[in-house]
Amino acid sequence: MKQVTLGATGLRISPLVYGTLPLGPLQAQLAPEAGGRLIRHALEAGVSMLDTAELYDTYGHIKAGLNGYRGDVCIATKTHANDGKTARLHVEKALRELGRDCMDIVLLHGARIADPFTERAEVLETLLHMKEQGLIRHVGLSSHYICAVKKAAGFPEIELIHPLINRTGMGILDGSAKEMAVAIAECSLAGKGVYAMKALAGGNLIGEARASFRYVLGLEGVRAVAVGMLSEEEIDGNVALFSGQSLDESVWQELESRRRRLVIMERFCKGCGFCVPACTNNALEVTEGKAKVNEDDCILCGYCAASCPEFMIRVV
Ligand code: SF4
Numbered sequence: 123m124k125q126v127t128l129g130a131t132g133l134r135i136s137p138l139v140y141g142t143l144p145l146g147p148l149q150a151q152l153a154p155e156a157g158g159r160l161i162r163h164a165l166e167a168g169v170s171m172l173d174t175a176e177l178y179d180t181y182g183h184i185k186a187g188l189n190g191y192r193g194d195v196c197i198a199t200k201t202h203a204n205d206g207k208t209a210r211l212h213v214e215k216a217l218r219e220l221g222r223d224c225m226d227i228v229l230l231h232g233a234r235i236a237d238p239f240t241e242r243a244e245v246l247e248t249l250l251h252m253k254e255q256g257l258i259r260h261v262g263l264s265s266h267y268i269c270a271v272k273k274a275a276g277f278p279e280i281e282l283i284h285p286l287i288n289r290t291g292m293g294i295l296d297g298s299a300k301e302m303a304v305a306i307a308e309c310s311l312a313g314k315g316v317y318a319m320k321a322l323a324g325g326n327l328i329g330e331a332r333a334s335f336r337y338v339l340g341l342e343g344v345r346a347v348a349v350g351m352l353s354e355e356e357i358d359g360n361v362a363l364f365s366g367q368s369l370d371e372s373v374w375q376e377l378e379s380r381r382r383r384l385v386i387m388e389r390f391c392k393g394c395g396f397c398v399p400a401c402t403n404n405a406l407e408v409t410e411g412k413a414k415v416n417e418d419d420c421i422l423c424g425y426c427a428a429s430c431p432e433f434m435i436r437v438v
């Protein structure tokens with residue numbers, strides 16, 4: 123697969139980034155070995171960047187996928203810590219569990235933080251200090267907010283942006299896809315490396331996957347897209363698409379006919395409401411003692427699953 127450059131970082135990566143969130147306990151709950159086999163399949167097909175996060179709990183899957191692999195692989199993780207001490211612990215855990223001396227990329231996991239530069243100033247400071255110590259190569263920001271992406275353009279310390287963008291704008295918390303595209307272009311002009319997320323709105327746009335990926339890849343400044351993949355067929359289809367190769371129409375029709383959804387096992391839901399504030403998109407509420415999802419607003423990110431003490435939420 124061709125390689126692209128992530129802004130001024132100079133990092134050379136494949137435009138298809140393996141998003142590992144769906145492999146882990148928040149979604150498909152694959153064993154590390156099974157997830158590792160999929161990651162390895164993608165690496166051997168030319169994918170050279172993996173995206174993960176402290177929250178995703180997929181370091182074991184990545185370690186398994188990399189075992190014995192000799193190619194260069196760029197790994198990005200994220201910390202959702204509220205304070206510097208926890209952020210340091212998150213990065214140290216990533217280094218330990220991935221068996222690395224230095225993380226290629228650590229992002230401040232700012233999905234639903236409107237102003238991470240104020241609200242997570244201590245975390246940012248800690249990440250930059252860890253960069254000085256040689257434990258992190260590049261520091262960046264992931265966000266579902268246009269205002270945060272816009273603000274990042276003026277912060278030279280932020281070298282990478284991982285913004286939420288898709289054709290419909292689903293999941294963007296403060297505006298439209300068009301406005302996010304403008305903010306992304308501003309970041310790119312300022313030298314930030316941009317790799318996008320949620321091009322398929324967590325699976326909601328899977329029926330128009332090809333058009334949805336092409337839309338995001340065609341945006342000014344977007345160099346790569348993180349895509350969660352759960353089968354070899356899906357990986358092969360996306361590798362072909364991102365490489366500009368043709369793929370059998372019937373294979374794509376099959377891939378685009380898959381459906382994913384959020385399942386709340388109502389029978390066992392205690393109605394505690396812990397999942398409601400965990401939702402990035404205000405898609406959950408508790409009514410008559412049970413959590414309910416508004417499917418029109420759900421981007422299938424799976425973040426609510428991590429907040430349920432009863433383990434009653436799954437993306438399937
Ligand atoms: S309901 Fe859960 S999966 Fe859906 S958007 Fe909210 S946090 Fe994400």
Ligand code: SF4
Pocket residue numbers: 386390391392393394395396397398408412413429430431432433434435
């Ligand atoms: S956190 Fe779990 S148990 Fe509590 S309301 Fe949500 S789904 Fe139900």
